Amino acid sequence: MMNQFNTPLLVEKLRNVLPKERDFIALHEPVFRGNEWEYVKECIDTSWVSSVGKYVDLFEEKLAEYTGVKKAVAVVNGTAALHVSLKLVGVEQGDEVLIPALTFIATANAVVYTGAVPHFVDSEHKTLGLDPRKLRDYLSEISEMKNGFCVNKKTGRRIKAVVPMHTFGHPVNLDLLTELCAEYNIELVEDAAESLGSYYKGIHTGNVGKISALSFNGNKVITTGGGGAILTNDEELGKLAKHITTTAKVPHKWEFNHDMVAFNYRMPNINAALGCAQLEKLPDYLDKKRALTNVYIEELEGFNGISVFKEPEFAKSNYWLNALVLDDGFEQYRDEILTETNNNGIMTRPAWTLMHQLPMFKDNPKMELHVAESLQNKLINIPSSVFLGDHYE
Structure with a gap:
């Protein structure tokens, strides 16, 4: 039986995190609040x-x-x-x-x-x-x-x-x-x-x-x-x-x-x-971005088929771009999620086309790339601008 994914519910949960007064939320906007x-x-x-x-x-x-x-x-x-x-x-x-x-x-x-x-x-x-x-x-x-x-x-x-x-x-x-x-x-x-x-x-x-x-x-x-x-x-x-x-x-x-x-x-x-x-504002920006990530993680905790990527235990990340990762067996929903989120004013994007799949690099030396090819089908970036964390610190 094919795994079922609730895309409308995912859009709703993302909207719960994002500002209600905005019709469109970009992936990552610059913020100018200092000198x-x-x-x-x-x-x-x-x-x-x-x-x-x-x-x-x-x-x-x-x-x-x-x-x-x-x-x-x-x-x-x-x-x-x-x-x-x-x-x-x-x-x-x-x-x-x-x-x-x-x-x-x-x-x-x-x-x-x-x-x-x-x-x-x-x-x-x-x-x-x-x-x-x-x-x-x-x-x-x-x-x-x-x-x-x-x-x-x-x-x-x-x-x-x-x-x-x-x-x-x-x-x-x-x-x-x-x-x-x-x-x-x-x-x-x-x-x-x-x-x-x-x-x-x-x-x-x-x-x-x-x-x-x-x-x-x-x-x-x-x-x-x-x-x-x-x-x-x-x-x-x-x-x-x-x-x-x-x-x-x-x-x-x-x-x-x-x-x-x-x-x-x-x-x-x-x-x-x-x-x-x-x-001069970087420490504050990083705090806001981490706060936003934590809210995303909380909102999507236990969501069937997808999760928010978390930093490795040996690292403290800036969480530049938050990423959703589809579970094994749910890869077929990636493009549907991209379509529905963008249609609903939430800018999302997939990971980059893998380098060896680009025409100018197709004959370059490469190792077996199973994980990269798997991640390409599972990753979705979601809005991560500094200002989105303003109300979550």
């Missing part, structure tokens, strides 16, 4: 709106202080941050980089920008992110060590790096992944784009990998409009990240000398001003 206008107006009044100005330096300092890293470098977006991060750990043309098949396209794009090949690996149900145990077994089968490097026996290419992505803000198991990277001499680059405010065993994401990337897109926990950042605890690497993202210009009062091929990935001062104001 945004004051700081941005100062940029306009003083004409310091471009890539130089006090707010760029201040944003980098405050971001490093909040996350606990030694160096933060503000850039134009999260993809640029990840691109440069991969370059700085030595990813080169013809290398392979291990990334989850279940990720946003930026992870794969950044690998391709370096000339390397995305190599897709599976996820785990517990974190929604890369599965380090399964990856260890896979590498033991398909790789060998040559001259100190991990090499794919099938392609002959060096496997230079692995990029775990903290899905919807939930940290992956970084201890196991760190052990694996040490064993196979693979660089760990954290795609922390979605995880500002998330902690792995009390340590902010982005601290475990040699280098990591954040995003401040308009739908993130805090936003700079567009924007991203590179995080690292290697101060020399941080200095190089700043240099290579600002056209590698050698400091001088008037001359334009550059000492390497680099990128114009600078964050404008006016965007950094927005970020400074947003960062």
Whole structure:
């Protein structure tokens, strides 16, 4: 007998959590409740709106202080941050980089920008992110060590790096992944784009990998409009990240000398001003998002066929995007739920199309991806904006 799912009741229960006065609830709206206008107006009044100005330096300092890293470098977006991060750990043309098949396209794009090949690996149900145990077994089968490097026996290419992505803000198991990277001499680059405010065993994401990337897109926990950042605890690497993202210009009062091929990935001062104001409110925003999640969990407790995804026990998540997870046997209701919620003014969306299912990556190397393919059919993101938690703290 087919499992029966009560979609109208699910819509009703979601509506119980969400503001009654709104006909449409977006997935994740930005919130501006602090000094945004004051700081941005100062940029306009003083004409310091471009890539130089006090707010760029201040944003980098405050971001490093909040996350606990030694160096933060503000850039134009999260993809640029990840691109440069991969370059700085030595990813080169013809290398392979291990990334989850279940990720946003930026992870794969950044690998391709370096000339390397995305190599897709599976996820785990517990974190929604890369599965380090399964990856260890896979590498033991398909790789060998040559001259100190991990090499794919099938392609002959060096496997230079692995990029775990903290899905919807939930940290992956970084201890196991760190052990694996040490064993196979693979660089760990954290795609922390979605995880500002998330902690792995009390340590902010982005601290475990040699280098990591954040995003401040308009739908993130805090936003700079567009924007991203590179995080690292290697101060020399941080200095190089700043240099290579600002056209590698050698400091001088008037001359334009550059000492390497680099990128114009600078964050404008006016965007950094927005970020400074947003960062001041981040602790409050995180409290509201956690309160919203708890209400979702309470409202849907015991609901037949679906549950709210909860952070792993070793993590404290920012709950950037809340996710519903369909039980085994209820996958066929995913599209019905998406249709009915959106028709009723509740914006929902499925997980991303898996990377290996996209036409440009269909022939890329990949492991068996059973869990990622299963999660793709079970995940539904629901409204998670900060303001939705206003009445639940």
